[in-house]
Amino acid sequence: MNKVVKDMREALSGLDYGATVAVGGFFAAGVPRLLLRALIEKEVKGLTLACGSGPLLGAKDELDALVENGQIRKIIDSYGLFRSASRGARHPLEQKVRSGEIEFEVYPMGTLSEKYRMAGAGIPASYIPVGIGSMVEQSVITNIEGKRKEREIRTIDGRTCVLEYALKPDFALVHAYSGDSEGNLRYRKTARNFNHVMAMAARVTVAEVENLAASGDLEPDSVHTPGIFVHRVIPVPRIAFEITNV
Template sequence: MQTSKVFENANAALQGAVADGQTLAVGGFGLCGIPEALITALRDSGVKNLTAISNNAGVDGFGLGQLLETRQIKKMISSYVGENKEFERQYLGGELELEFNPQGTLAERLRAGGAGIPAFFTATGFGTVVAEGKETREIDGRWYVLETALKADVSLVKAWKADKAGNLVFRKTARNFNPACAMAGDLCIAEVEELVEIGDIDPDHVHLPGIFVDRIIVNATPEKRIEQRTLRAEEAQ
């Protein structure tokens, strides 16, 4: 029985967590901070009819673009898809559902889902196609659109560093959507470059508490592994 949050690899971490028809929140900003190993393992798992919540849809053959090529995604909830020709082909051909969001609205819908807030009013999108079919309300002389929270069955995120309790540290733009995606999922799997012992991360440096993280895998580049071994050897001297 698995008692640790740390799993051997991405395939093991996904086992028993993903299934056909689920909604997944996938971290990343552009091509930065994408859980590449987890997405590849998801492709290899063969699960289908997925709804993917992600800022963007990757590019052809990379990131979520892999799952579009294998037709495993039936619906995208995102804010930017402009660099993916397969996405364009499927959408224009009526093969893929799309729910577009202004970028800030998407981030706030995810944050609301993680915080237990069912809906919120925002001025963004009022008077445009974004507001079609949604409740609108005038508050203090300004009109707002009601947006509902986003929740996911599983969150796949990428962090720079984690301890074995799941406390995460992100780097640069990887911090934009990954924390919100992690909080919005019923189960969160984090792909990290470096794993340290509990207590090795200063609490003031933690960007996402381990309470939100259920499973961890390490996916470090060869250069990163060499760097980590060198640091450990120096610390041991």
């Protein structure tokens, strides 16, 4: 099988208006920056960006462009707002979250990672004992009042749990250090983070890989994401970036 696509256009084909797109990365580490740049160039709008922990804060230039172009309808994240209140207040993202122009949904990070895992593993929902006694127990946490859907609660073995649903993105954009033509992927250090589970979750997973290997060249025992979860592979150069405070 050869999943290597010829260019970014082919990598993002079918990613159209209104798509839910998972974006790998945790702050600055493991963000698919070149796929995000292709998304910006494509000018596709109405996007729901399903994140894990602030990849857009770590790739600030790309965030700025996506917000400025009005491409984002909604963001799902666990830590997607600037840490500094004053910095956040100046940023167009936060202004649009305040005005409701961008919908912003927030989950505990472990719950969010399980939502992707459930989608990849064919589990529609599960009971999770995190967030009990907080706003999480009351409703989905969002800046849009009408979308604060009430939670189903159940006590299991004496622990109160909330019913949490799988989150299945249309596309996942992931970043890997190396990969082969069949989509087997390896990540480097803490750049692995959400990339593996998002690759499992999406209907179409597109992986940008810094080092493209021939099929069979990756050590079978050392593959992190088996190629069955990956549909398109695009080789990209390694780009240096600055790690800035979020």
